[in-house]
Amino acid sequence: MGISTRNPNTITIIPRKQRYFSSPFTILLAFTAFTALFLIKVNNIISETKTLAGHNLDPTPWHLFPANPVNDDSKYSKASKIIQCSYLSCPRGPTRSGNINIDDVQEPEPDGENCPEFFRWIHRDLEPWGKTRISLASLEEARRFAAFRVVIVGGRLYVDLYYACVQSRGMFTIWGLLQLLRRYPGKIPDVDIMFDCMDRPVVNRTEYWMSGNTGPPPPLFRYCTTKDHFDIPFPDWSFWGWPEVNIGPWDEEFISIKQGSQTISWANRSSLAYWKGNPDVDSPVRTELLRCNDSSLWKAQILRQNWVEEAKGGYEQSKLANQCRHRYKIYAEGYAWSVSLKYILSCGSPVLLISPQYEDFFSRGLVPRENYWPISTIRDLCESIKFAVNWGNKSPSQAETIGKGGQALMEALNMDRVYEYMYHLITEYSKLQDFKPSPPSTAREVCEESLLCFADEKQREFLKRSTVDSSSVIPCTLPPADHDIIDSWIQQRMKIIRDIQKMENMRKS
């Protein structure tokens, strides 16, 4: 007998010849039962399998957002995608087998290039676990705040998904980790990380000690932290791209912004301070900034970014490379840190940085008056902006040097550096684990092939553009831990900021 499936919804059985062991009726019955079981199983897979594209995941309860649009036109295509991509077997390359213990990972030779000084913050961020180390129990505690867990064992990456991440953040963050594995094959130690992909840090230092905790805090990776939080900052997704707002991988964007900045000399730029962004993100400082939108009174131009309109216009208006036409660029935090800092710093115009509360991994490398100009919120925000613009227009060569300093800092922060930061943070973190990482039973292996399988067309194009080659050079050498150096940086920077505030006050009185 043969089975014809011309129409996928009806399965017709055509008996060819009578078999001696069963009647066509028995076969039909068995087959129907089998099909029913199969369909139930498939339905279970479809309704239970969590994916990096957001299938079967709820938004994080601590930060709600509209569900991710998962573009599956029909139930059938959704099902086939989930089954095809989830059960796609990741290739097993020769360099990827066997466990990698931190003891086997060769430390970079001492004559390797030194890492940028701000990498010292890696030690500072991990200090809370220096004595106690990191146990599975504290990871379990961090799970309460995590959107996903990443386990790397033997150079293979496993992800346990708990909640959806807004837009394609989760997908691009995991992609970044896969690229790290590709960049340093055989060098990434076994590691177990809890990660939250939403904006604000949650492990408040004061609250943690006040509530009588004596043990180490839960170790949680995210994109930013503050001096009052234990959250561990890690490079955000936008370094690999942000397709929803048409921002490409960081190295491409930097080159294009720098080229854009070279089409107009600093002196020939508009002598105003400029900001364009979304003021409706529950950020008091952005709301306050709208008040300074007066080019004659406050020397500032504050524009609203309308992403829906920009998308319709092919993002021509929001092209970052076309936004280097002002002598001063304002940076204002959003709901937390903002990914825009690196693009704003790349123009070669002094960045008027409104005193930030949040820090991302590289913003700790900023030095006031060297690569940005600090704007205080203590007195009047608009006054402070106006003061900065007037100062710069009267001291153009100093102002231009600050602008160039910011651009040089971003040029130095190329993707090589970003991967080195990830490498060192993960390596130092893994040294603190007092257990042997192994993926939980609910985790699923993710490789480039399976991740790309879930990506939509635009995401896939962005992801592919940020693929790296394996590095021919060893990672830079991490400077040793030195608590006092970081304290002295903080003191020096506070002094420069205070001196500028004094200048402002003298002018006003």
Ligand SMILES: *[C@@H]1O[C@H](CO)[C@@H](O)[C@H](O)[C@H]1NC(C)=O
């Ligand atoms: C941390 O918690 C303390 C005590 O509840 C609170 O006063 C403080 O504002 C919190 N810090 C941050 C940065 O949220």
Ligand SMILES: *[C@@H]1O[C@H](CO)[C@@H](O)[C@H](O)[C@H]1NC(C)=O
């Ligand atoms: C500024 O623009 C003017 C007119 O477009 C041009 O002649 C001049 O060379 C420019 N100055 C600099 C420093 O680029």
Ligand SMILES: *[C@@H]1O[C@H](CO)[C@@H](O)[C@H](O)[C@H]1NC(C)=O
């Ligand atoms: C700022 O002022 C300009 C010129 O008056 C105006 O076009 C723009 O819409 C204003 N920006 C905002 C955010 O209202």
